[in-house]
Amino acid sequence: xxxxxxxxxxxxxxxxxxxxxxxxxxxxxxxxxxxxxxxxxxxxxxxxxxxxxxxxxxxxxxxxxxxxxxxxxxxxxxxxxxxxxxxxxxxxxxxxxxxxxxxxxxxxxxxxxxxxxxxxxxxxxxxxxxxxxxxxxxxxxxxxxxxxxxxxxxxxxxxxxxxxxxxxxxxxxxxxxxxxxxxxxxxxxxxxxxxxxxxxxxxxxxxxx
Amino acid sequence: xxxxxxxxxxxxxxxxxxxxxxxxxxxxxxxxxxxxxxxxxxxxxxxxxxxxxxxxxxxxxxxxxxxxxxxxxxxxxxxxxxxxxxxxxxxxxxxxxxxxxxxxxxxxxxxxxxxxxxxxxxxxxxxxxxxxxxxxxxxxxxxxxxxxxxxxxxxxxxxxxxxxxxxxxxxxxxxxxxxxxxxxxxxxxxxxxxxxxxxxxxxxxxxxx
Numbered sequence: 001x002x003x004x005x006x007x008x009x010x011x012x013x014x015x016x017x018x019x020x021x022x023x024x025x026x027x028x029x030x031x032x033x034x035x036x037x038x039x040x041x042x043x044x045x046x047x048x049x050x051x052x053x054x055x056x057x058x059x060x061x062x063x064x065x066x067x068x069x070x071x072x073x074x075x076x077x078x079x080x081x082x083x084x085x086x087x088x089x090x091x092x093x094x095x096x097x098x099x100x101x102x103x104x105x106x107x108x109x110x111x112x113x114x115x116x117x118x119x120x121x122x123x124x125x126x127x128x129x130x131x132x133x134x135x136x137x138x139x140x141x142x143x144x145x146x147x148x149x150x151x152x153x154x155x156x157x158x159x160x161x162x163x164x165x166x167x168x169x170x171x172x173x174x175x176x177x178x179x180x181x182x183x184x185x186x187x188x189x190x191x192x193x194x195x196x197x198x199x200x201x202x203x204x205x206x207x208x209x
Numbered sequence: 210x211x212x213x214x215x216x217x218x219x220x221x222x223x224x225x226x227x228x229x230x231x232x233x234x235x236x237x238x239x240x241x242x243x244x245x246x247x248x249x250x251x252x253x254x255x256x257x258x259x260x261x262x263x264x265x266x267x268x269x270x271x272x273x274x275x276x277x278x279x280x281x282x283x284x285x286x287x288x289x290x291x292x293x294x295x296x297x298x299x300x301x302x303x304x305x306x307x308x309x310x311x312x313x314x315x316x317x318x319x320x321x322x323x324x325x326x327x328x329x330x331x332x333x334x335x336x337x338x339x340x341x342x343x344x345x346x347x348x349x350x351x352x353x354x355x356x357x358x359x360x361x362x363x364x365x366x367x368x369x370x371x372x373x374x375x376x377x378x379x380x381x382x383x384x385x386x387x388x389x390x391x392x393x394x395x396x397x398x399x400x401x402x403x404x405x406x407x408x409x410x411x412x413x414x415x416x417x418x
Contacts, residue, residue: 014257015253015254015257015361016257016258016261016360016361016362017234017360017361017362018231018234018235018261018360018361019228019230019231021228022227022228022231022360023261023360025226025227026227027261027262027264027265027353028261028264030264032266043415043417044224045224046411046415047411047415048223048224048225049225050411050414050415051411052225052227052232052236052237053236054408054409054414055236055237055239055405055408056236056352056355056356057241057355057365057367059367059369061406061407063408063409063414065414066414066415066416067414067415067416068415068416068417068418069415069416069417069418070418071417071418072418075418109409112407113406113407113409114406115406116403133369136348136369136389139345139348139349139352140348140349140351140352140355141352142349142352143265143348143349143350143351143352143353143356144236144352144356146265146266146349147265147352147353147356150227151225151226151227151231151232152224152225152226152227153225153226156266158266158268160268160342160345171418180345194325196264197270197322197323197324198270198321198322199263199264199272200263200272200318200322202255202256202259202260205259205263205272205274205275205276206252206255206256206259206275206276206277206278207275207276207277207278208252208277208278208280209277209278209279209280209281209284209380
């Protein structure tokens with residue numbers, strides 16, 4: 001983050017309880033970074049992000065998100081061939097790359113995570129249904145994660161341009177995980193972003209019946 | 210929110226830039242509410258939530274999330290038959306219910322939203338591919354939305370227990386939308402939640418290579 005709010009405050013009274021500095025840190029001044037400084041991102045910082053976002057809601061409290069941190073040069077070399085050409089240089093240069101995945105067998109943990117309904121795991125006996133639930137709830141958690149990275153004062157660079165089956169085969173050969181998103185993480189470097197792109201208005205997004 | 214932080218601060222120095230009050234409001238003290246007071250939730254409050262969360266990142270800046278606010282008694286009566294029995298009473302009683310949906314034809318807006326690559330819409334000519342992208346990115350935005358509701362000082366009650374095809378047929382008959390999540394919104398009422406359920410530790414979620 002640059003600390004510069006690039007988006008004007010909304011007109012009229014502020015209807016949000018969240019303070020303005022937090023609004024800027026998480027949303028209004030935060031940007032997807034394409035370049036990063038060399039400053040390392042520590043495992044402790046990512047653990048602090050997780051300690052915050054793990055309280056975000058998921059169905060049946062299932063928490064299917066799993067995070068693989070690609071840190072070593074050897075692991076980075078295994079990841080890069082699966083990243084689209086346009087994303088490869090920045091993925092090679094980022095201090096840390098997180099692979100966000102869904103544990104398709106998250107139901108195995110439900111006896112601990114949803115203890116008042118011990119039968120909940122059996123509702124997910126069908127793998128196709130479980131896969132859909134795992135993807136959906138881990139994607140909600142991916143949203144929390146991106147904001148959590150920003151909450152740590154870091155810039156996130158989420159990337160959809162990669163071969164999900166290739167990354168899965170490389171890092172999750174157990175067949176129990178689906179790969180959702182790659183996220184470069186670090187402090188923004190020179191020319192980290194272009195001008196902000198337009199956003200849809202409330203009138204274009206919200207309808208009341 | 211009760212304003213009471215129910216989760217202890219993490220041990221050691223705080224590695225987050227986000228202030229503690231904001232951490233509590235969005236994550237640590239926030240809870241999924243199952244009861245609500247009668248205090249109305251206004252369209253202006255939801256517009257303020259949208260004005261905050263619309264800056265969250267999506268692939269190609271596509272912003273596929275659409276929000277239907279179910280407010281009138283007539284609309285509520287159309288929604289309730291599609292909600293699972295266990296969720297029906299609280300959905301009937303909530304001041305406002307948001308139906309979160311994905312616009313499967315979000316690519317039509319890309320010439321405005323992603324103007325530096327005018328060909329981007331053509332990358333999504335295949336409907337199945339577009340549906341997957343719409344679902345994924347709108348679900349990320351659903352994560353932002355749930356936190357945005359909390360940022361407005363309101364409690365969110367996300368619900369997966371409903372007939373998505375039924376809700377789609379009732380409120381999105383154009384065949385261009387997928388329904389993702391229902392969210393009850395309001396101020397928490399009496400006995401709004403049980404004790405917090407356990408969360409996975411960093412060691413259970415994060416792996417470094």
